[in-house]
Amino acid sequence: MDKRKLKSFTKYAIIFFFAVVITSLVWNLNQLLLFKDLSYSEDYDYIVYMDATKMIIVKNGTTGRIDFTGWNFSQLIHYLLRNDGLKIFLKGGEYNASTDVILQNFKGVKIMGDGASRTKLNLNGHSIIIHGEHWEDSQNNHIEGITLENGSIIIENSFMTTIKNCVFVDSNDGIILFNTNSWTECTLIENCYFIGVKRGIVFRTAIGNGTRSYASTEIRRVYFELRREGAIGIYVEHEADFNEGLIYNVRFWMGKPAEKNQTGMLIEGSMLNTVLQAIIFESFALSPQNIYGMVLGKDSDPPIIGQGIVFLGNLTCGINNPYCKWIYGAGGSFKMENIPISLGLNNVYGASQEIGQVPHLSLAISSLNLKINVEGNLSADETVYVRLRLKFIDGSLSKQLEIAFEETETKWLSYDDWLSIWPARTIISSIVVDAKTTSYASNAKVTVSVYGQYS
Numbered sequence: 001m002d003k004r005k006l007k008s009f010t011k012y013a014i015i016f017f018f019a020v021v022i023t024s025l026v027w028n029l030n031q032l033l034l035f036k037d038l039s040y041s042e043d044y045d046y047i048v049y050m051d052a053t054k055m056i057i058v059k060n061g062t063t064g065r066i067d068f069t070g071w072n073f074s075q076l077i078h079y080l081l082r083n084d085g086l087k088i089f090l091k092g093g094e095y096n097a098s099t100d101v102i103l104q105n106f107k108g109v110k111i112m113g114d115g116a117s118r119t120k121l122n123l124n125g126h127s128i129i130i131h132g133e134h135w136e137d138s139q140n141n142h143i144e145g146i147t148l149e150n151g152s153i154i155i156e157n158s159f160m161t162t163i164k165n166c167v168f169v170d171s172n173d174g175i176i177l178f179n180t181n182s183w184t185e186c187t188l189i190e191n192c193y194f195i196g197v198k199r200g201i202v203f204r205t206a207i208g209n210g211t212r213s214y215a216s217t218e219i220r221r222v223y224f225e226l227r228r229e230g231a232i233g234i235y236v237e238h239e240a241d242f243n244e245g246l247i248y249n250v251r252f253w254m255g256k257p258a259e260k261n262q263t264g265m266l267i268e269g270s271m272l273n274t275v276l277q278a279i280i281f282e283s284f285a286l287s288p289q290n291i292y293g294m295v296l297g298k299d300s301d302p303p304i305i306g307q308g309i310v311f312l313g314n315l316t317c318g319i320n321n322p323y324c325k326w327i328y329g330a331g332g333s334f335k336m337e338n339i340p341i342s343l344g345l346n347n348v349y350g351a352s353q354e355i356g357q358v359p360h361l362s363l364a365i366s367s368l369n370l371k372i373n374v375e376g377n378l379s380a381d382e383t384v385y386v387r388l389r390l391k392f393i394d395g396s397l398s399k400q401l402e403i404a405f406e407e408t409e410t411k412w413l414s415y416d417d418w419l420s421i422w423p424a425r426t427i428i429s430s431i432v433v434d435a436k437t438t439s440y441a442s443n444a445k446v447t448v449s450v451y452g453q454y455s
Helices: 003-034 071-078 416-420
Strands: 044-049 056-060 066-070 085-092 092-096 101-104 110-113 118-121 126-132 142-144 148-149 152-156 161-162 167-168 173-178 189-191 193-195 199-203 218-225 231-235 245-252 260-267 274-283 289-296 308-314 317-320 334-343 351-353 369-375 383-393 401-403 409-411 428-437 447-455
Touching: 003 110, 044 092, 066 071, 071 101, 199 218, 199 401, 218 231, 245 260, 274 289, 334 351, 334 428, 351 447, 369 383, 369 401, 383 447, 401 409, 428 447
Parallel strands: 044 085, 085 110, 092 118, 101 126, 110 142, 118 148, 126 152, 142 161, 148 167, 152 173, 161 189, 167 193, 173 199, 189 218, 193 218, 199 231, 218 245, 231 260, 245 274, 260 289, 274 308, 289 317
Antiparallel strands: 044 056, 056 066, 334 447, 351 428, 369 409, 369 447, 383 401, 383 428
16 A cells, blocks of 8 residues: 555544544433433432422432422322332432322332431321231331321231331321221331320221231330320220230330320230330329329230330339239239149049140249149049149140049149159240049049249
8 A cells, every 4th residue: 555545544544533433422412411310220219309499309210210290299109109019219308298198009119218317208197008908918018217297107907017217206196007907917117216296106996897916016126205195105905906016125205294194005905925025114204193104904915024124203103904904924923723624534634724824934933833622522432633744835745743632632732743843954834734533423623723923
């Protein structure tokens, strides 16, 4: 190739290169102008935020495009709630709801705030309602990181709902669990703070086809600042069953500024087998009037009192128990008197009776005292045998202790009797008692009374 051709080729190559560069720049500038509202994809399906004029903007987290703008927060959320599994992020700001926000028959929806100190939602007397036509239709929904003012979250006919890292301020009700068709179970309420709320967490009496069950609900690291007269931290209404649940590391502050008619926990329904652990009831009232840590209603089933239940300050009473309900707890005493034992005939043991079993608690064998009473007329050759065994937490039984009666009398088990069936290393859940007579017919009657403590 001669020099002129090489020079001409080089000139055209340079022109071509600059043309490509300029074309690329023009194309990218055009894309920037056309799609200036786009960004890289986000971890959320939608990102909600406010501009300087307080207009609400919704950005699509997948495409980065602005999908919606407006002033009405409730309308915006209704627009977004179309599919299961949506993740919606509310950036810091002060939002206002004009109507109820309803999550109707959704699964796996997450509404996440930018932290309760940054994301604030004034519900203006309305509610966020997580509603299922049936519990199978509303599952695994999640609300986190929001301060909610003047309104409630209602969880209705739903399964495994989570409310986490939220603050509730100045409302009549904070969180309401409500059954209208089926049940609401396995709810988790964690790291929440209720300030000036009249009723913090409410387990409502069911209506319609709703069952009583709010079983396996867990309330963890939740704090209640009861400011109003008539305020209640946790309220289990009549015929509502908050059973087999857990309340752990919860604190109630009461008696300031109002010094009367406040209750940490009002139980009018059932909390059977629900365990309380590390619960503090603290009153700042100087002259308390009807300031109670816990009140047990007429038809209530009390919870199990675990470790770390503390009453501080000036309370009218720690636990107000006007109907003398039986309170279970670790270290708590019990007595079960004159329990009838079925008497088997012809040297065959009758139906066994299991005594003292309470879920989540075990028997302290060293504190047990047991009395056997045989009454009636025993025939000349008749012998009544009463058999005792310990039932362990795994369902197995100890070796038996058999006590013979040839006449009507009362016997107390001795320390040596207990040692004969003492376990090597396990947890005792109950005492199993049965009885038999050597006769084909008998007028004998056997009763057992047990006195002791739970551990």
